[in-house]
Amino acid sequence: MDAQYGPLSAEFYQITKPIEADYPDVPYYLEALEGVTGKVLEIGAGTGRLVIPLVESGIKVESLEPSQHMASWLEKNLKARKLKSPIHRKVAEDFVTEGTYSAIVVSFGSFQLFEPFDVAAKCLKNFHRSLAKGGRLFIDVDVFRPEPHKAGIKTHGTRVPTEDGGFILLEGARNWDLVEQVEHVHLRYEKWKNDKLVATEVQDFSLRGYGHREFTWLLREVGFKKIELTGDYGHEELHPDTATFCFVATK
Numbered sequence: 001m002d003a004q005y006g007p008l009s010a011e012f013y014q015i016t017k018p019i020e021a022d023y024p025d026v027p028y029y030l031e032a033l034e035g036v037t038g039k040v041l042e043i044g045a046g047t048g049r050l051v052i053p054l055v056e057s058g059i060k061v062e063s064l065e066p067s068q069h070m071a072s073w074l075e076k077n078l079k080a081r082k083l084k085s086p087i088h089r090k091v092a093e094d095f096v097t098e099g100t101y102s103a104i105v106v107s108f109g110s111f112q113l114f115e116p117f118d119v120a121a122k123c124l125k126n127f128h129r130s131l132a133k134g135g136r137l138f139i140d141v142d143v144f145r146p147e148p149h150k151a152g153i154k155t156h157g158t159r160v161p162t163e164d165g166g167f168i169l170l171e172g173a174r175n176w177d178l179v180e181q182v183e184h185v186h187l188r189y190e191k192w193k194n195d196k197l198v199a200t201e202v203q204d205f206s207l208r209g210y211g212h213r214e215f216t217w218l219l220r221e222v223g224f225k226k227i228e229l230t231g232d233y234g235h236e237e238l239h240p241d242t243a244t245f246c247f248v249a250t251k
Contacts, residue, residue, distance in 0.1 A: 038102030144209025166193030
């Protein structure tokens with residue numbers, strides 16, 4: 001599920017998704033989790049852009065982050081703010097702690113990285129088992145909007161400066177399998193310093209798309225009884241231009 005985050009892709013994530021930036025899911029979760037006294041687990045916490053605001057608000061948050069490079073940045077970001085929050089360096093399909101959490105959060109489309117359908121189903125079962133009775137699972141799923149006319153064409157191209165005076169160049173392309181509802185992403189990172197290429201990294205991963213009725217059915221299949229659905233982190237009803245499905249499933 002870590003999308004094979006190496007040192008360059010993790011550094012790029014740290015630079016381009018700073019903790020202090022405005023994200024639509026952060027105020028949504030600060031409100032949704034207000035008053036939760038039990039433990040909260042974020043799946044795929046990355047460098048901490050959601051965990052840290054939650055911890056700062058007084059919520060007891062733990063992180064599940066399998067990538068050692070992303071987890072390393074998360075530790076640095078917590079330490080820089082003199083915050084403490086447990087980090088579990090495991091993959092979600094192998095992580096179960098019976099009845100432990102009051103809430104589990106899988107935000108910003110991270111669940112779609114569980115691309116094999118059987119792995120996705122297993123993760124949902126693990127989340128259900130890990131929730132206390134009455135606990136809630138929050139999952140955000142980006143609407144599947146394939147662009148087959150752009151298949152194989154460079155769709156990523158950006159250059160960002162790094163703290164050491166160099167820069168990282170990102171390029172990439174995408175392809176879509178419309179039958180399987182899967183988007184395949186191929187990215188290449190180059191680290192340049194003093195006009196020299198000092199490191200390269202290739203990242204390949206896939207994202208599974210879901211219809212909202214399909215995903216609701218899947219949540220019911222693993223045992224969730226009450227399922228709520230809104231769009232785009234704003235408690236909005238779904239409409240043709242909805243970009244993100246926001247599910248809340250109660251055990």
